[in-house]
Amino acid sequence: MDYETITPEEFGASLRGLGLNLLVRDVRVEAAFLVSVFGMAAHRLSADFAIMVYGDQVMQLHADHTYAANPILGLVPESPPRGAGASLHLFDSDPDTVAARAEGAGGMILQPPTNKPHGLRECCILCPNGYAWVASRPLTEIERKAK
Template structure:
């Protein structure tokens, strides 16, 4: 069920037509908290945000946050456990996001850094940051 009382910035069908390649919808229980992490730590751009949805752009990609309550008739509803963290086993890699700076911002805003910035044998410098919802973000740059 959508809680938004006004029309969104554009119809969902128009926005969907703008997307290409791999897109990601992340389910969160609080759009504002998720957006704070994305803007403060990752430094991606919020294109649109309301209580139900946020559209994000950054590092050559577009992705979305959907509030749990918008998935009330969705097949994933039965898999959402609101007491547990989400994202187990997935890395959300942001190639072109400076890992050292993202790590510093994550610490500043109180997010958990589970692996400090370091050069890896596969040719990337990366760090691992856990957001409010248990998603693992991996800011990384080619070395």
């Protein structure tokens, strides 16, 4: 699928399974953060919308104003964190690499890279829009034995 030329109707009709759409104050700022920190690709980037691709996963960013007629917008808090209670996991991102990139890209490290008992090395980063992004990868054999 060519995300740069697909029509909104074709794109919408192509979506399957679980979808992720984030409302953000500034689509370009959030897209730049996700590209810089997590290596995502941004498509159809505008002030209103972006298609973000992480591996083979697709998500969408919409500017707040595009939801003016949608009741969800009334639930979005004026100040961060917007996504309180939700954590967005990116399982194929190295937490150490991501943490090193995050602060320079406007993120705040909520939890530095840490080996977890559930077999993952993770870090949690709050993006400028207040969403908690969790970068994680499986623990190495050495890390598992070091517990």
